[in-house]
Amino acid sequence: GVGERRAKAERMFTLMDGFLKNDPLSLQKDILNHVEYTVARSRFSFDDFEAYQALSHSVRDRLIERWHDTHSYFKRTKPKRLYFLSLEFLMGRSLSNSVINLGIQDQYAEALSQLGFEFEVLAEQEGDAALGNGGLARLSACQMDSLATLDYPAWGYGLRYEYGLFRQVIVDGFQHEQPDYWLNFGNPWEIERIHVTYEVKFYGTVEEIDVNGEKHRVWVPGESVEAVAYDNPIPGYGTRNTLNLRLWAAKPSNKFDLEAYNTGDYINSVVNRQRAETISNVLYPDDRNHQGKELRLKQQYFFVSASLQDIIRRFKEAHNNFDELPDKVALHLNDTHPSLSIAEIMRILVDEEHLGWNKAWDIACEVFSFTTHTVVAEGLEKIPVDLLGSLLPRHLEILYQINFNFMEELKKKIGLDYNRLSRMSIVEEGAVKNIRMANLAIVGSHIVNGVSKLHLDTLKMTTFKDFYELWPEKFQFKTNGVTQRRWIVVSNPSLCALISKWLGTEAWIRNADLLTGLRDHVDNTNFHQEWKMVKRINKMRLAEYIEAMSGVKVSLDAMFDVQVKRIHEYKRQFLNILGIIHRYDCLKNMDKNDRRNVVPRVCIIGGKAAPGYEIAKKIIKLCHSVAEKINNDADIGDLLKLVFIPDYNVSVAELVIPGADLSQHLSTAGHEASGTGSMKFLMNGCLLLATADGSTVEIIEEIGSDNLFLFGAKVQEVAELREKGSTLKIPLQFARVLRMVRDGYFGYKEYFKSLCDTVEIGKDFYLLGSDFGSYLEAQAAADKAFVEPEKWIKMSILSVAGSGRFSSDRTIQEYAERTWKIVPSRCPL
Ligand code: GPQ
Structure with a gap:
């Protein structure tokens, strides 16, 4: 009967010694057990990957306990x-995310350091x-x-x-x-x-x-x-x-x-x-x-x-x-x-x-x-x-x-x-x-x-x-929303600590609306200093990665300007590259004295193209060709660098996003249903340079249009601009940079022809030409803001402070209440 089964279960639970213990000593024992019996390596010789495996299995055991309990609870109720x-x-x-959500990050860090390992190093082993x-x-x-x-x-x-x-x-x-x-x-x-x-x-x-x-x-x-x-x-x-x-x-x-x-x-x-x-x-x-x-x-x-x-x-x-x-x-x-x-x-x-x-x-x-x-x-x-x-x-x-x-x-x-x-x-x-x-x-x-x-x-x-x-x-x-657990707590531990310190609580990790509390400190110079340090640390990590991946050394004083997402014509990575060519062209034609006022930039682009998407693949190639030209131009030095980060994925994003000063979201208005990358950058204190598309419109409602760099045609203007076709007014600079690509300035003249054709007057469906002028103005505004660090930091703080609405917790709560009609069901401890 039921009583008998329960008695048996209780005896087994006692035999198991109850739930797994999470003190550093117990964690060490469990990890070593997994080295020996799961990974089957000798306890005297295992490498970082094997240590990662054993560590993960010990975390998995702890996940399974809770997962069992949650499901029996749901079954019962x-x-x-x-x-x-x-x-x-x-x-x-999954590793870092799991130990953080389980609340045993510190215990694991200590357990590992006593075994002679560093948690972060092992976490890097995971694919x-x-x-x-x-x-x-x-x-x-x-x-x-x-x-x-x-x-x-x-x-x-x-x-x-x-x-x-x-x-x-x-x-x-x-x-x-x-x-x-x-x-x-x-x-x-x-x-x-x-x-x-x-x-x-x-x-x-x-x-x-x-x-x-x-x-x-x-x-x-x-x-x-x-x-x-x-x-x-x-x-x-x-x-x-x-x-x-x-x-x-x-x-x-x-x-x-x-x-x-x-x-x-x-x-x-x-x-x-x-x-x-x-x-x-x-x-x-x-x-x-x-x-x-x-x-x-x-x-x-x-x-x-x-x-x-x-x-x-x-x-x-x-x-x-x-x-x-x-x-x-x-x-x-x-x-x-x-x-x-x-x-x-x-x-x-x-x-x-x-x-x-x-x-x-x-x-x-x-x-x-x-x-x-x-x-x-x-x-x-x-x-x-x-x-x-x-x-x-x-x-x-x-x-x-x-x-x-x-x-x-x-x-x-x-x-x-x-x-x-x-x-x-x-x-x-x-x-x-x-x-x-x-x-x-x-x-x-x-x-x-x-x-x-x-x-x-x-x-x-x-x-x-x-x-x-x-x-x-x-x-x-x-x-849409994104989880602040992954996009701040896991990927940006320095910022996470700073936020908790100044808010005086970690409650924002479960309730992102509390981030608005950062507004109270927006003028505090001590806060500014610490904020700046955090960004510096993250830029350092990113710079090391860039050097390892591409061999390009970048200056930490430069503005790190990032566009990472799938490559699509509507997302307009081509617009970004043409803007970079324009910047390069201006530098080349500039008086040496004037160059001293130029804000140095590191332009970072990353993303995958669908294997059969020819134009998207050409955009990737163009990025590399332009990068080769600029990065090897001794005359330009640190004033401008362009790097393509290969194989962009979630773990690369976790490294890149915290290290960005500026991020670009350039979709032709009306084409990005929402966009969630922008929310991750916002949470990490990066300023946005964006069109009024998808979620950006709502980001503006939260942080105000003064705290980002907005450009481009509005949704309601797009149809009309398209109708104008070849009578559209296109800035001269656009024609000039496009001509440079067409004329083979970056090589591969034939190969780039069909790419250039997609933005030729009258055929420019995504309106790169007509948005170019306003894009350059927004870029100039970003440069101007960057040389006033006080102003920039304030904008950055206000971005994070206004990001609470873009937590997926808010999205899910809305779905639960308005669509699914489900209510929380909390498994007791
Ligand atoms: N999205 Cl239709 C995809 O990632 N893949 C797709 O096949 C389609 C949409 C994106 C969309 O482009 C973004 O604007 C959204 O933010 C995202 O889905 C999540 O809703």
């Missing part, structure tokens, strides 16, 4: 749970978990941290790609992609659950069967693979709550192809089995570019099917009526990538659980919510109907049924406006028929979220105008 479905998570490293592309994927990671810290009963679901985002290697200035086989050295942060598996099926046919005298259409699949769960504990800060991020890996199914074995074709059967594993093998490296490939669709369905089976099983264990589903389960679609979930849940409820269609549909709509991260319609995901029909025949029928019902309902409301009906249809007619995933996600969700105020306004007026007019109450925005 049965709160409504959120399931966050995302095909991408950019977790980066990044890069199971995502860019902002969208890092946002998922920040949001998981906030969900755990705020005690929300949530799960994350994703895919365990064996190859994460490619490594960027630069050869002769060109980007090359190398596979990121990140699991090579083992992954101490995951727990393999060999017994948590589900069959995921593909292909086959739909047949009609009889259920209690009624005809039912059901799927008879043709192929199946197994999904195996890998669980990744996500610790909250200042709480025992530790959530689960469950990632699925594909394995060959034992039910696979038994026929072939019997016919004696043994070798081919084994080879065929291996094909199953390819499903979760590799992350697609393009963001915002959906190609309608079968493997990608397979990944999406594999993810959706495994996650939903797991979620429904857990629901059925605790509840026996699907009417309760919306009270107990919230399913969040992170972009359209998992939106086949809507068809899948209908298939489960109708075909397997035999609910009526209408009832099932009402439940589905109440359960799902959706966030979109894109602005332009061309960025929206589409799946060719033929592809979907062959891979998932029953789902295609369900999608048609959903669409038919929706169209009927719509006709009743708007009449026979065929243009509008066809725009809103889930099925796009045309030479190739497509399923519009965004339309599906909007129709099947009760809330549709944008990621900034401006983003939602744009969606309402353009991309989703028809839907907004139909269902205005469905549309919300939740301005």
Whole structure:
């Protein structure tokens, strides 16, 4: 009985000596135990990497304790749970983040130093978990941290790609992609659950069967693979709550192809089995570019099917009526990538659980919510109907049924406006028929979220105008945020200590609104001095890294000016480079005496280009060509340097962002849905040079337009500027620097031609030319501010003081209250 089981559990707990102890001595014992028995190295000879492994395993043990307790607590108390479905998570490293969130950083540091190791050195041994592309994927990671810290009963679901985002290697200035086989050295942060598996099926046919005298259409699949769960504990800060991020890996199914074995074709059967594993093998490296490939669709369905089976099983264990589903389960679609979930849940409820269609549909709509991260319609995901029909025949029928019902309902409301009906249809007619995933996600969700105020306004007026007019109450925005745990506490320990000292509390780590308290000290000169020191330390770290990576020595007195993010035409790294060429050109033509007034700059650019994105790759090459010219010009010296930081990823960001004085966010207004990099820089006291796009508009509301350098066309001006086409006024300087590139001043004349063509008068879609003048003015304003250190430091302090709103804690709380309707559920100590 229950009493007996409890007694047994208690005896075991006593045998285990209770929970793990966190004093430095116990930590040392545990680390050495792992050296000996987990890493299997002798206690007298292990290197830094092996020490890192043992250390991580000791942290993992502590995570597992809390993770167990959190889950039994949720199981017992049965709160409504959120399931966050995302095909991408950019977790980066876990070690430092974990010990900080567990609150045992100091104990570990001491334990290690007594063993003759330094925590920071071992932490550097860890590779990044890069199971995502860019902002969208890092946002998922920040949001998981906030969900755990705020005690929300949530799960994350994703895919365990064996190859994460490619490594960027630069050869002769060109980007090359190398596979990121990140699991090579083992992954101490995951727990393999060999017994948590589900069959995921593909292909086959739909047949009609009889259920209690009624005809039912059901799927008879043709192929199946197994999904195996890998669980990744996500610790909250200042709480025992530790959530689960469950990632699925594909394995060959034992039910696979038994026929072939019997016919004696043994070798081919084994080879065929291996094909199953390819499903979760590799992350697609393009963001915002959906190609309608079968493997990608397979990944999406594999993810959706495994996650939903797991979620429904857990629901059925605790509840026996699907009417309760919306009270107990919230399913969040992170972009359209998992939106086949809507068809899948209908298939489960109708075909397997035999609910009526209408009832099932009402439940589905109440359960799902959706966030979109894109602005332009061309960025929206589409799946060719033929592809979907062959891979998932029953789902295609369900999608048609959903669409038919929706169209009927719509006709009743708007009449026979065929243009509008066809725009809103889930099925796009045309030479190739497509399923519009965004339309599906909007129709099947009760809330549709944008990621900034401006983003939602744009969606309402353009991309989703028809839907907004139909269902205005469905549309919300939740301005993105980032976690201050990772982006200040982990990555900028000096600033973290300084903030806590001057606020007199560490409470801001759980409540970022308290950062406004820094405003009280904005005129204090002692505070200024310490602030300056912190920036200096971080610039030093960054300068060392730059020298190690590129051989370029940079001066700490120069302004460190940074643009790091994925390379995209709309993000306008090209504008930055043309601005640098202009600066170089001015220096060359300047009187020697005047040079003394020039503010020295170190321009730093980093980011990956999607492997098939030719223009983005040319931008990377141009950056290297310009850098080579400038950095080797003895006449210029420290006045201007340009460095490209290769293989930009989360851990590189942790080093680069704290060391920046200025950061650039140059998207053409209306193209960056939110932007989250800017928030990380803001939190680290870097001043922003930015267009009035996405989240920047809201940053201005918090810190005031005096505390950043704003430039460029406003959203409402962009369309008109584009219409002007070749009659647009373009500054002479722009024509001049573009000509330098065209004429081969930096070599590779032929190669750069098509890049230059993209900004030629009349074809300059992203308006580099018409924004150039105002860009240069903003740059000049930044130079001017930099030579008044008092002013600069004040702006920097006020940036951090105004960054509280951009904590993902605030975002998550808004989602919890307004979209998911979940409440905190704190696991007792
Ligand atoms: N974002 Cl559609 C991505 O990182 N990848 C994508 O495929 C799409 C959007 C970004 C978006 O560009 C940023 O403006 C947002 O801040 C970010 O998602 C998170 O919402």
